[in-house]
Amino acid sequence: xxxxxxxxxxxxxxxxxxxxxxxxxxxxxxxxxxxxxxxxxxxxxxxxxxxxxxxxxxxxxxxxxxxxxxxxxxxxxxxxxxxxxxxxxxxxxxxxxxxxxxxxxxxxxxxxxxxxxxxxxxxxxxxxxxxxxxxxxxxxxxxxxxxxxxxxxxxxxxxxxxxxxxxxxxxxxxxxxxxxxxxxxxxxxxxxxxxxxxxxxxxxxxxxxxxxxxxxxxxxxxxxxxxxxxxxxxxxxxxxxxxxxxxxxxxxxxxxxxxxxxxxxxxxxxxxxxxxxxxxxxxxxxxxxxxxxxxxxxxxxxxxxxxxxxxxxxxxxxxxxxxxxxxxxxxxxxxxxxxxxxxxxxxxxxxxxxxxxxxxxxxxxxx
Amino acid sequence: xxxxxxxxxxxxxxxxxxxxxxxxxxxxxxxxxxxxxxxxxxxxxxxxxxxxxxxxxxxxxxxxxxxxxxxxxxxxxxxxxxxxxxxxxxxxxxxxxxxxxxxxxxxxxxxxxxxxxxxxxxxxxxxxxxxxxxxxxxxxxxxxxxxxxxxxxxxxxxxxxxxxxxxxxxxxxxxxxxxxxxxxxxxxxxxxxxxxxxxxxxxxxxxxxxxxxxxxxxxxxxxxxxxxxxxxxxxxxxxxxxxxxxxxxxxxxxxxxxxxxxxxxxxxxxxxxxxxxxxxxxxxxxxxxxxxxxxxxxxxxxxxxxxxxxxxxxxxxxxxxxxxxxxxxxxxxxxxxxxxxxxxxxxxxxxxxxxxxxxxxxx
Numbered sequence: 262x263x264x265x266x267x268x269x270x271x272x273x274x275x276x277x278x279x280x281x282x283x284x285x286x287x288x289x290x291x292x293x294x295x296x297x298x299x300x301x302x303x304x305x306x307x308x309x310x311x312x313x314x315x316x317x318x319x320x321x322x323x324x325x326x327x328x329x330x331x332x333x334x335x336x337x338x339x340x341x342x343x344x345x346x347x348x349x350x351x352x353x354x355x356x357x358x359x360x361x362x363x364x365x366x367x368x369x370x371x372x373x374x375x376x377x378x379x380x381x382x383x384x385x386x387x388x389x390x391x392x393x394x395x396x397x398x399x400x401x402x403x404x405x406x407x408x409x410x411x412x413x414x415x416x417x418x419x420x421x422x423x424x425x426x427x428x429x430x431x432x433x434x435x436x437x438x439x440x441x442x443x444x445x446x447x448x449x450x451x452x453x454x455x456x457x458x459x460x461x462x463x464x465x466x467x468x469x470x471x472x473x474x475x476x477x478x479x480x481x482x483x484x485x486x487x488x489x490x491x492x493x494x495x496x497x498x499x500x501x502x503x504x505x506x507x508x509x510x511x512x513x514x515x516x517x518x519x520x521x522x523x524x525x526x527x528x529x530x531x532x533x534x535x536x537x538x539x540x541x542x543x544x545x546x547x548x549x550x551x552x553x554x555x556x557x558x559x560x561x562x563x564x565x566x567x568x569x570x571x572x573x574x575x576x577x578x579x580x581x582x583x584x585x586x587x588x589x590x591x592x593x594x595x596x597x598x599x600x601x602x603x604x605x606x607x608x609x610x611x612x613x614x615x616x617x618x619x620x621x622x623x624x625x626x627x628x
Numbered sequence: 629x630x631x632x633x634x635x636x637x638x639x640x641x642x643x644x645x646x647x648x649x650x651x652x653x654x655x656x657x658x659x660x661x662x663x664x665x666x667x668x669x670x671x672x673x674x675x676x677x678x679x680x681x682x683x684x685x686x687x688x689x690x691x692x693x694x695x696x697x698x699x700x701x702x703x704x705x706x707x708x709x710x711x712x713x714x715x716x717x718x719x720x721x722x723x724x725x726x727x728x729x730x731x732x733x734x735x736x737x738x739x740x741x742x743x744x745x746x747x748x749x750x751x752x753x754x755x756x757x758x759x760x761x762x763x764x765x766x767x768x769x770x771x772x773x774x775x776x777x778x779x780x781x782x783x784x785x786x787x788x789x790x791x792x793x794x795x796x797x798x799x800x801x802x803x804x805x806x807x808x809x810x811x812x813x814x815x816x817x818x819x820x821x822x823x824x825x826x827x828x829x830x831x832x833x834x835x836x837x838x839x840x841x842x843x844x845x846x847x848x849x850x851x852x853x854x855x856x857x858x859x860x861x862x863x864x865x866x867x868x869x870x871x872x873x874x875x876x877x878x879x880x881x882x883x884x885x886x887x888x889x890x891x892x893x894x895x896x897x898x899x900x901x902x903x904x905x906x907x908x909x910x911x912x913x914x915x916x917x918x919x920x921x922x923x924x925x926x927x928x929x930x931x932x933x934x935x936x937x938x939x940x941x942x943x944x945x946x947x948x949x950x951x952x953x954x955x956x957x958x959x960x961x962x963x964x965x966x967x968x969x970x971x972x973x974x975x976x977x978x979x980x981x982x983x984x985x986x987x988x989x990x991x
C-alpha cells in the first residue's frame with residue numbers, strides 16, 4: 262500500500278499478492294471517496310507508474326462542485342486529478358526509453374493519432390481525446406496508473422516530482438506563449454494572477470518577454486505575481502464601467518504598447534480590457550474559460566487587426582517545460598502553497614483549500 | 629471634361645477642378661476643388677472611374693463612420709482609377725497618359741507599424757474620403773506616385789477602380805491563409821462578401837459556401853461561382869440550425885469563415901460553424917460591442933482575425949484581373965455620370981442595397 266493512503270473497505274491484498282490500487286473517486290457533488298481502482302492490463306507500449314505528486318486544477322474543483330465542466334458531464338463515478346508525476350514501476354514489452362525506477366512527469370491526454378488534427382500536430386484538439394479526469398476517463402489521483410510510455414517524460418535529476426507535476430499547468434502557459442508568439446520584442450499584459458495567470462507570466466518571461474504587466478482584483482495574488490517577477494502590477498475592479506480607466510493605467514504601467522494580452526480569467530470585463538488595451542496588430546490570447554458567450558468590443562479590436570487567439574490545453578510542451586525548470590529559467594516551486602497526503606480526510610481538506618482561493622495557488626498531493 | 633456639369637467659374641490656368649463635396653447629412657454638392665501643388669514625387673490624375681463604397685454611403689447618411697467624424701465639408705469617394713495628366717519632377721515609373729488604379733491611403737512610412745509593413749494600421753493614415761482627408765470623386769486629384777499602379781492594356785479603368793474593394797478580399801484571404809486546402813464559408817453576399825468569394829477562389833479555395841438573408845444576392849453569388857448558397861434568417865435563434873445546414877452544404881470541415889457583415893448573428897454563425905483549429909476573419913465592422921460565443925470558439929482554438937482595409941494588394945489584384953483569374957465586371961451593376969443629379973441618384977441607388985452591388989461613376 263502506498264504510503265499516506267488510508268483505504269476504505271478491505272485493505273486486503275488481491276489474489277496474486279499485489280497491493281490494491283486506491284484512487285480518489287468523484288461520486289457525487291462535493292463527494293470524493295478513496296476506493297479501489299482496478300487498473301487496465303499493461304499494453305506493450307504502456308508503463309505502470311506509482312503516483313508521487315498530483316496537483317489540483319481549477320477544473321478538478323469545478324467537477325467536484327458541479328459534476329460538470331462546460332460540455333463534459335460526470336455521469337458515473339470517476340477518478341479525479343490529472344496534474345501528476347511519479348515513478349515507473351513496470352514497462353510494457355515494446356517500451357524502449359523508460360525503465361522501472363525512472364521518475365516521470367505525465368502528459369494527461371491520449372489522442373487518437375489517426376485523425377487529421379492529430380496528424381497535423383494539433384492533437385490537443387482531437388475529438389477522441391481521452392484525458393485524465395475529463396469524463397468518462399479516469400484521472401490519476403491514485404496510487405498507480407497505467408499510461409502510454411510516449412506520454413511519460415523522464416525528469417532530469419535536478420527536477421523534483423512536484424515540479425514534474427507542475428509541468429501540466431505550466432504547459433498551458435507555454436502553449437499560450439507559443440500561439441501568441443511571445444519573444445524578446447513582445448510586451449505582455451496578463452489578466453488574472455491566479456495559477457494560470459502566474460504560469461503564463463513565468464512562461465512569457467522564459468520566452469523573453471521584456472516587460473510584463475499583470476492585473477487582478479486581489480492584492481495578495483498581485484503581490485505573489487510581483488515576487489515571481491512581474492514588472493508592474495495593477496489592481497483592477499470587477500466593475501465593467503472601469504475598463505477605460507484601467508486600460509489607461511495599464512498603458513502607463515507598460516510604458517509602451519501592449520503587444521500581446523493573455524486573458525487568464527475569461528470574463529467580459531477582462532476580455533474587454535485585453536481587447537482595448539492591446540495595440541493595433543497585436544494579439545489577445547483567450548486562455549481563461551468563463552461563460553461560453555461573451556459581450557465584448559470585438560469589432561473595434563478587429564478594426565485594429567487585434568487578433569483573438571484561442572487556447573485549449575497544450576501540445577508538445579513537456580520537453581520544453583522540463584528544460585525551463587531544469588535550467589532554472591522557470592521556478593514553479595513558489596506556486597505550490599499547500600501540501601496534503603493521500604488519505605480520505607486530506608483529500609477532502611485539499612479540495613476545500615483549493616476551492617477556497619485566497620492564499621492557495623497550487624495545492625499538491627504527496628503520495 | 630466628359631460627363632460633368634461644371635459649377636462655378638473657370639480658373640485662369642484651365643478648367644476648374646470640380647468634386648463631390650459632402651456638406652451635410654445626405655447632402656452632396658459638386659463644387660470647385662482646389663488641388664494642392666504637385667510635389668516632386670506626386671502625380672496629377674484625371675479620375676475616370678470611381679465606385680461607391682458602403683463607408684461612403686455611411687458617411688453620406690451620418691456624417692460619420694465609427695470614430696471618423698465629418699466636421700467640415702469633405703470630398704467623398706475613394707475607389708478610383710484614372711489617367712495621369714502631370715508628373716512631379718522626381719517621378720520615374722509613370723508618364724503622362726498612363727492609366728492607373730489608385731491605392732487611397734497615404735501612411736506616414738515612419739512609425740513602427742509602417743516600418744513593419746503593416747501600414748494599413750498607421751495612426752497617421754490619410755485616406756481618401758475618411759475625414760478629414762478629401763476623397764477622389766473629382767475631375768482630378770494629386771496623389772503620390774508610389775500609390776498609383778499602372779493598368780495593363782486589357783484591364784479597364786472601371787476594373788482598376790474595383791481593385792480597391794477587391795483588395796479587402798485579397799487582404800482577408802492572405803491573413804486567413806486561404807489555399808487549395810481551405811474550405812471557406814462566407815457570411816454575407818454583399819459587395820464585400822462577393823469580392824471575398826472571388827479572392828478565395830483565386831487563392832485556390834476548393835469549396836465555398838456563401839450565406840445571406842437576400843436571395844437576389846445569393847443568386848449573384850451562385851453566378852459568380854459559389855459552390856453552395858444558403859438563405860439564412862435575421863433571427864439569432866436560428867444559428868444552431870443554420871450551422872448544421874452550412875456544415876452539411878460544405879460536406880467537410882470549414883477551415884476558414886469570413887464574416888462580411890459583423891452582426892452578433894453572423895459572427896456567432898461563423899464562430900460555431902468553423903472547425904477546431906480554424907479561423908474566423910472578421911471583416912464587416914457593424915457594431916461596437918458584440919455578444920458572441922467567443923469562449924466556445926477559443927476552447928476549440930478557432931482564432932478570430934481582424935481585417936482593416938488592406939496592404940500591398942494592388943499588384944496582385946491587377947495581376948488577377950489581367951490573367952482573368954478574377955472577373956469583377958459582374959459586380960458593377962449601375963453606372964452614373966458626374967453631375968449633381970448623377971451623384972444624388974448614384975448614392976440613393978447604392979444606399980438601397982438589394983440588386984445594387986457596385987455603383988460606378990464614369991467621369
